[in-house]
Amino acid sequence: MVEFCPECSNLLRKRRIDDKLFLICKCGYQQEIQNDNIDIEKSIKKKKQALEKNLLIVSDEDKISVLLKAKKDCPKCDNIEAETWQVQIRSSDEPSTHFFRCIKCKYTWRE
Ligand SMILES: [Zn+2]
Numbered sequence: 437m438v439e440f441c442p443e444c445s446n447l448l449r450k451r452r453i454d455d456k457l458f459l460i461c462k463c464g465y466q467q468e469i470q471n472d473n474i475d476i477e478k479s480i481k482k483k484k485q486a487l488e489k490n491l492l493i494v495s496d497e498d499k500i501s502v503l504l505k506a507k508k509d510c511p512k513c514d515n516i517e518a519e520t521w522q523v524q525i526r527s528s529d530e531p532s533t534h535f536f537r538c539i540k541c542k543y544t545w546r547e
Pocket residue numbers: 441442443444445446461462463464465
């Protein structure tokens with residue numbers, strides 16, 4: 437969203453002051469942005485954190501292959517279905533590692 441100053445038609449710049457977002461112009465005009473943007477930023481952050489939690493042992497630099505379903509006994513509960521994926525750790529000569537996550541209790545382990 438691009439906004440222009442109603443006073444002088446210059447491009448307004450976003451600035452965060454005390455956790456509030458303002459649109460500020462060179463001429464001194466300023467306008468507070470309602471919280472929508474901050475809420476969106478927060479929800480993106482939350483989603484990102486949730487995602488990181490899911491991939492707890494996996495870092496950005498690791499190569500992840502596609503998730504697959506597999507018949508596998510969960511060590512924590514009696515479920516026999518798990519998601520499985522492979523991770524090739526970067527700069528490692530070892531073969532890729534298999535990870536499993538129980539569909540029922542979400543327990544994750546590697547083989
Ligand atoms: Zn202005």
